[in-house]
Amino acid sequence: MPELPEVETIVRSLRKLTAGRRILKYHPLRNDYIHQGLEHRKKVTNSVIQEVERRGKYIAIHLSNNFSLLHHLGMSGRLLLQPGSDPLEKHTHLRILLDDGSVELxxxxxxxxxFAAILPSVELKTFVSWSHLGADPFRLRAPRFYALMAGRKQAVKSFLLDQRRIAGLGNIYTDEALFRAGIHPVRPTGQISSAEAGRLLQCIRTVLRESIVAGGSSTNDYQRLDGTLGLFQHKHRVYRRVGLPCPICHRKIEKLVLNGRSTHYCPGCQT
DNA sequence: ATGATTTCCTGTAGGC
DNA sequence: TGCCTACAGGAAATCA
Known part of the structure; x- marks a missing residue:
């Protein structure tokens, strides 16, 4: 499930490997995978990739013709850069041919x-899920983070998963950050002190940064742009480690279900 | 307004 | 071996 570190890893590779290259063809294999702007698909031919941007878990590829390509990987999505001659793997919904077609995304x-979408760049800021995204965890300031949580009963993990509040966290990094901060996932956000909020934000940033360095977590489907696996899954302390000893207090990691999400935590360290 | 629940989808794992 | 069920979860829609 690509979250901020996985998407950031892909975006960095995209920047390095596709910037300045020309699009030969935008070729959907499943029209219903293109949630918006399918009618623009022929207009991107001959445009040049200028900039690749990440916001939360979204990827925006800005083109020279004032269009932008928007991509979200959901939970099993992959974006791969590979030779156009490679056999077509199952569940490939979109091909974006580059240069003379010898390479494609x-x-x-x-x-x-x-999903994928094609939008005039000016319309990106009115695209609902993109425009409603909350602050990037690396930019968010602790007092603002604390203010967002104050006075609410919502479980802190549910709050962290809400992309309109803070953008980019998914099931892995909420569990890992809450463990590092020593905060129980079900604690109401209103009961979290200012000091705890500051610590939690620091833990969020640290775990995200460490994962980016490791190229993200390959637990199920995630692969990097070149098809190799990320390495951060080996550093998980609680996520999918039910019954294994906590690295701090050695009690067994437990699991509960919160809003339909499996939630992993240490009953000793997280209060 | 807030927050919980349901829905979409398919590969994989486990039970019998 | 094969069939069945449960499970994985991002985010929009729906419900209480």
């Missing part, structure tokens, strides 16, 4: 929770 997504 492919979006694969078995569960189809992700």
């Amino acid at each position: 492919r979006q694969r997504d078995p569960r189809r929770f992700g």
